[in-house]
Amino acid sequence: xxxxxxxxxxxxxxxxxxxxxxxxxxxxxxxxxxxxxxxxxxxxxxxxxxxxxxxxxxxxxxxxxxxx
Numbered sequence: 663x664x665x666x667x668x669x670x671x672x673x674x675x676x677x678x679x680x681x682x683x684x685x686x687x688x689x690x691x692x693x694x695x696x697x698x699x700x701x702x703x704x705x706x707x708x709x710x711x712x713x714x715x716x717x718x719x720x721x722x723x724x725x726x727x728x729x730x
């Protein structure tokens with residue numbers, strides 16, 4: 663949950679537009695949802711229904727899965 667809190671914010675449409683134009687980083691909302699929806703672990707741990715918004719069938723994997 664800390665991961666989510668770091669990116670939690672409320673900004674105006676104007677500020678969001680400026681952020682997209684000036685910042686080289688992806689906006690926080692997309693960092694959170696992009697990471698979580700592409701995580702097999704998230705869908706499993708939080709029992710997200712298969713092929714739902716938070717647990718799509720197609721996922722983009724950019725790192726290898728680590729085992730601890």
